[in-house]
Amino acid sequence: MEKEDLLACHQRIKPFIHNTPVLTSQLLNGMVGASLFFKCENFQKMGAFKMRGGVNSIMQLTKEEQKRGVVTHSSGNFAQALSLASKSLGVPAYIVMPSNAPNVKKEAVKGYGGQVIECEPTLEARELAAEKIVNEKGATFLHPSNDMDVILGQGTACMELLEEHPDLEYVITPVGGGGLIAGTALAAHFFGQNCKVVGGEPLEVDDAYRSLKSGKIETNITTNTIADGLKTQLGDQNFPIIQKHVDEIIRVTEEEIVTAMRLLWERLKIVCEPSCAVAFAAVQKEKNTFLNKKVGIIISGGNVDLGNLPF
């Protein structure tokens, strides 16, 4: 990947995304002893950075492919992102979701124009269901995180952040499937001034931490975390980028995630997902690393159930 690929990607998706605002808080700065710049992708269209990768991956298909549609399996933000991105671009979207996915998630996908295909809640069933759509409709399967066009799209959030604050010394993102941190790492590499990239990861799903240590993709042993967006695994497209360009992964406990989440709500006045709080919790945990530094934090999304808050 080259600088030009990211620039072209940003130009391409610009009409379909928000350039989200960057918030600051003197109080939070004081608490951690650093200057924090929160890139608020919770204000992105459909409420998460995933819109960026969704739009880019569809736009990179041929007209013929676009006509036949796209398919993915996800019950999270990528399902909604692909649905809204498809709607914006006039492309059919087929979203395979487990039958036990919350109704509000299914309704959100339908609300954005996606077609929900229900399947049994097993990995095998969802892969079979997606394959069936590929075969029957000729639709293109798009992976939520292990896809170079998705990775480039996700990287544009960090590009915008660095356009506004070129002298950031760190950028921190949560780590789930690895698409966001890989894209961020590329953006920081090409557009930062020696800007390091750090990941925040729940101790409960520390596959990225262990993978960086061992040098190969490790799988999650437990997935018992409130940060439901981060339960996914790294893939062979994003892992090499993470290996090459990510400085460190900091792991945080469930309690640290909830405390950080509440602080973001109370002090930044934003509604954000537990997954976002993981990145901020990492800064709180390793204050010494970031002392007196300029630190960007990607607030990844804001799709949270207000009826089920952890505080």
Next chain:
Amino acid sequence: MEKEDLLACHQRIKPFIHNTPVLTSQLLNGMVGASLFFKCENFQKMGAFKMRGGVNSIMQLTKEEQKRGVVTHSSGNFAQALSLASKSLGVPAYIVMPSNAPNVKKEAVKGYGGQVIECEPTLEARELAAEKIVNEKGATFLHPSNDMDVILGQGTACMELLEEHPDLEYVITPVGGGGLIAGTALAAHFFGQNCKVVGGEPLEVDDAYRSLKSGKIETNITTNTIADGLKTQLGDQNFPIIQKHVDEIIRVTEEEIVTAMRLLWERLKIVCEPSCAVAFAAVQKEKNTFLNKKVGIIISGGNVDLGNLPF
């Protein structure tokens, strides 16, 4: 008041305030059939637009007056605003608060450097306590809303909104003591292109609605509203401006306020007070007035107790 007074005020306070972001939501636009532009003063320093008027009113004092300090009685956002504004400007701030005010409010004032003076929870007691500070310390009393310098300061939020979106056809604010809507009305008059100003007010505290009808300042009969920032009364400084420049006051029920508040949290992904939701609820209620119009909405503040949400 002239255009130049507002321009000078904005220049004066700029170093001490945030130019807050303006958010949009296609989904909310679709729901009301208008183009909405939310000016997010919940992201203002200390979490509310009151910072603007607080800073301006202190900066308009002489050096001698500033040295002797400022005093107000408030248990709401103006208490915190005056405390932080005073701290930013190196001025002592004395805040008279009723002894039964929530501890979190007293702590917030102290956290921003204000000196809390407790009094019995009666109007008489708080006025006496404030008078005592004026006499003993030579401090200047500043009113939260019925003060021309405060009004001008609050108007700068609408100025910034119109700088970004000059062609707004309406701007809507909640109405409490009248400082925000009066300042907004002046800003819209001087900087808008035929931009109308509308107020949202809880039915439970509809003094502004009734005052506009009768032509004189009416008092509230009940104050039984969740929008605790709006229980205050209009004053003789702001009422004439409201009479002259405000188009209409729309009243909303408590249920409409809570529904609107939840929508703002869920869809805009922002933490905002019930008082802010009153302005958005007014647009939802009188959809026909705003159909296909460009409408600015001032989100007034975000200081809300997460442990005590109405949903």
